[in-house]
Amino acid sequence: MKLLLIKIGKAWSVLKRDGLWSGGKRVIGAFFALFRRVRSGDVLFISNGIGDSARYRTVYAAEALEQHGFKTAVTIQDNPFLVSYADQFSIFVFHRVLYTEKVARLIERIKALGKEIIFEADDLVYDPQFLQSMAGYADMNALERKLYENGVGGEILADPYVKVCTTSTAFLAERLRERGKRVFVIRNKVSQEDVKHADEVLRTVAKDPSIVRVAYLSGTPSHNRDFAMITDALLAVLAKYPEMRLVLAGPLDTDSRLQAFAARIERVPFLPRAEYFALVAGTDINLAPLEIGNPFCEAKSELKWFEAGLVAVPTVAAATGTFREAIADGVDGYVAGTTEEWIEKLGRLIEDRTLRQAMGERARATVLEKYATATAADTEYYDYLRSKLS
Incomplete structure (x- = not known):
């Protein structure tokens, strides 16, 4: 119920910002993303939505990996078949994923299978201590604020099983290394x-x-x-x-x-x-x-x-x-x-x-x-991923 209320709050904000026509198309797009087909592969990217952040850090990141021989897929955490995907991939990248009961079950299944979990961050939203520095937080409605009250995905990052992170900037990489994680800086890229x-x-x-x-x-x-x-x-x-x-x-x-x-x-x-x-x-x-x-x-x-x-x-x-x-x-x-x-x-x-x-x-x-997916050259990261596929 909490996740549903948060989604309603975000949808309302999109409609207010973009208008009924443009905003409505984005909200409908988010709904149909629930049923997007996911085929088995090497790496599954999971996000909590379909906005600009998810575009760069999951869809475009997957496209870059495809250029180097990886089989990838992208889904959102509301996908009704989410837990079953634990058996279909070897590596799971969690981007701004809220820690829900369904996500917890997926993670437990991944752990039981001994597969790789990577925490993906392109912002400080995973850490609630920085909320007062976040422009716009004070203007959010109560439902939107619930998205950030524990940090977005903070529970996943805190899990000792999760040892590796990807991020978009050197600044974020240092913050994540302070938590004892191995970090790969993967710059945002155009598709x-x-x-x-x-x-x-x-x-x-x-x-x-x-x-x-x-x-x-x-x-x-x-x-x-x-x-x-x-x-x-x-x-x-x-x-x-x-x-x-x-x-x-x-x-x-x-x-x-x-x-x-x-x-x-x-x-x-x-x-x-x-x-x-x-x-x-x-x-x-x-x-x-x-x-x-x-x-x-x-x-x-x-x-x-x-x-x-x-x-x-x-x-x-x-x-x-x-x-x-x-x-x-x-x-x-x-x-x-x-x-x-x-x-x-x-x-x-x-x-x-x-x-x-x-x-x-x-x-x-x-x-x-x-800065293009076609010319991406994050060699050290690719080598690490391949080591988890062998």
Whole structure:
């Protein structure tokens, strides 16, 4: 009953955020995922839903493994046949899975068979001590908060049988190693379908050279605090560059001071994946602000940079550890740690169209080489998985 109430709470939030049509399609998609066929194989990825996190950490992760000869499948924890899958796979990757009675039975069966369990984390949601650092937690409804009250999958991570984790960033890897786990950092990657969408978009995209569209693409309302970190910088560049247009996509509450530039601000609703890439490709500069020093933000991956890079759009990103590691500052993107740096680096890109194009192309080359499932090269991880299949 608890899990059902949590799901109802999340569904209601999706409908409020995306509207009845778009949100309804996502909710219906989640329902039909219950009955998605699962064929036997080597590795089974299990998640608690079908959102963006599950897309990158299960669906795309499975696609990358398939490129290296592994037979994989993806399911959600509500699947009515979940426990029976213990007999059909050798390795089980648990991503943001709530510890329910059904999940407990699956885990006990896996243990009895002596098979491998891997805990997968792309955020700090497994540890309730970090909830106060989590933007948007205070705005969740009571049903959504129940998802996090014990940490998402914290019971699985605490099980001494579970000795290995995968994660998306070096910051998270260190947190997990503190718990005595062996950790593989598996970066988020775009799928082959994403690359196809991007290629199609780039063949047809046209930009107005008389304006510079600077975009912030928010996936959830929890990014309000991140965006607030660059409000002063945006006010400064909007005042200095009349050719600048600010594109705000997805749910976002903004500072009232931006109303002075309302005629130059474009609001776009939450978009499906293919339309999202078309939107990004039609912009000139991508923004990726985060609260530097906030543990939840330091844990975030570089996907806001590489999604824009896939369609050759340069990014100015917060100087978190992850972005500093991913971006060659001034080469395939910019990182900024202060308001002054945001103003300076945005100004360079707004003023210089050639720089924007060159930086965007270099970002795209980096993404296709290092951040695509087709070119994934997590060799040490693959070797470990093969050792569990032999």
